[in-house]
Amino acid sequence: MADLLMYGLLLLAVAIGFAAGRWRTRGKSSDYPKDYALNYYKGLSYLFNEQPDGAIDAFIGSLAVNSDTLETHLALGNMLRRRGEVTKAIKIHQNLLARPGLNVRQQHESQLELARDYIKSGLLDRAEALLLELVKLSSAYKMQALEHLIEIYQDENEWDNAIAMASQLDRRYKGLDAGQNLAQMQAHFACEQALQDMEVRNTSKARVHLQEALKFDSGSARASILFARLEFSLGRYREALKHLHRIPSQDAEYLVEVLGILTESYERLGETQALDRYLQQLLEEHPSNSLIITIADRLRWSQNDYVAADFIAEQLKRTPSIRTLNRLVELHLPHSDGKAKENLELLKQLVDQVIAEKPSYCCNKCGFTGNSLHWLCPGCKSWGSVRPIRGVAGE
Ligand SMILES: [Zn+2]
Known part of the structure; x- marks a missing residue:
């Protein structure tokens, strides 16, 4: 990091020398700050004595703000922010904004950088005010400002505001977080709103927000999961199943999150045969270890431990898995004794430990x-x- 700073300051020294040269060749020696040369060489001596902090202050004092030197100021400000010296970065960017001589676009660029300093230092209210102004006034930096505002509102759990900002983002905009699908992000915001509604037991509003989430992104498995949990908690099992049945086509990997309420909803409705058929269908189309364990538990309950163990052993031949192996051991434990039982208990302890250590x-x-x-x-x-x-x- 120190090497990088040295490199940056050397680059800056060259830039200042270059700017000074331009001044002289333009014949504007009268505009040239009197203490410029003194500060410049003082900065260089700090630099070569490896005292970067002193060097930075000397450079800020020596370099005039204009269109030619703007990039140098911004580069130094960004470097300081990356180093965590946010107070100095703020000083540089405030200095830029206070000076005349920059065109509107350059002022907006400086304002965006200052807002980034404020975000980094946790002064979110100040960053928000600057960014909201940019959204109104700057066409060049509007998208970047919106993206930072969304970050702020996400951190503050202000989901109404996050949705309002996201709705202004251009769908073609590929920002810092390129690849994040806008519609999916908006659906997550609506899901967060629904969670807040559920916390205060406002179920009708939660339903509205979950419908909105599905409108943003019909493939939102999260919206279906939340919807199902909401209806399940209210004892509306038929409604819960309607939402659960949507998940395999949305994102089957998240099925494991809802196998518990899926099974219980069918059982509460007394439709255990339909449940077994549905679980078998899921096993063919979207196999997972949790699903195998769920089916084994059903077999154990409706028939006996041996049938469940045979089913698991058969599945283990196709798909090796530590978690299903563990369940197989559990099923054999009550039916063994003596040395065999001891060994099985030891095996189970080891497997439990391996599972606990795995994310x-x-x-x-x-x-x-x-x-x-x-x-x-x-x-x-x-x-x-x-x-x-x-x-x-x-x-
Ligand atoms: Zn990640």
């Missing part, structure tokens, strides 16, 4: 792993990129 979810964008499902990845702040892990140790 259940992974972000397919940044590789973040964890044991709970985050719809907004804590690592890379992408929506819907954290998914259940599949394979021998996962689903």
Whole structure:
């Protein structure tokens, strides 16, 4: 990092020298700041004595603000912000905004950079005010300003505002988070609104927001999951099933999140045969370890441990899995004794330990792993990129 700063300051020194040269060749020696040369050489001496902080202050003092030097100021400001020296970055960008001589576009660029400084230092109200102004006034930086506003509203859980900003984003805009589908993001915002409604038990409003989420993105498995949980919690099992049945065509990987309420909804309605048929259909179309365990539990309940164990053993031949193997061991434990029981208990302990150490979810964008499902990845702040892990140790 220190090397990078040195490199940046050297580059800056060259730029200042270049700007000074231009001044002189234009014959504007009268405009030239009197203490320019002194500060410039003082800056260089700090630089070469490896005292970057002093060098920065000297440079800020020495470099006039105009169209020719704007890029140098902005580069220095960005470098400081990246280093975490946000107060100095703010000083540079405020200095830019206070000076006449920049055209409107350059002023807006400086304003955007200042807003980024405020975001970095947690002064979100100030950043918000600057960005809202840019959305109104700047066509060149409107999209970037909207993107930062969405970030702010996301962090503050202000979902109404996040939706309002997202609706102004151009669908063709590929910003910092290129690849994030706008409609999917809006659907997540509406789901967050529904969650807030559910917290205060406003179920009718939650339903409206979930319908909106599905309108934004008909493939939103999250909206169907929330809808199903809402109806299930109210004892409306038929309604819950309607939403659950939509999930396989939306995003079958999330089925594992709802197998519990799916099974219970059918059971509460007394439709266990329909449940078994549906689970078999899911097993053919979207197999997963949780599904195999759910079916085995049904077989155990409706028939006996041996039938359930045979079913699991058959599935294990097709798809090796630590979690289903564990359930097989559990099924054999009550029917064994002596040394065999001891060995099975030891095996189960080991497998339990392996499972406990393995994360259940992974972000397919940044590789973040964890044991709970985050719809907004804590690592890379992408929506819907954290998914259940599949394979021998996962689903
Ligand atoms: Zn991520």
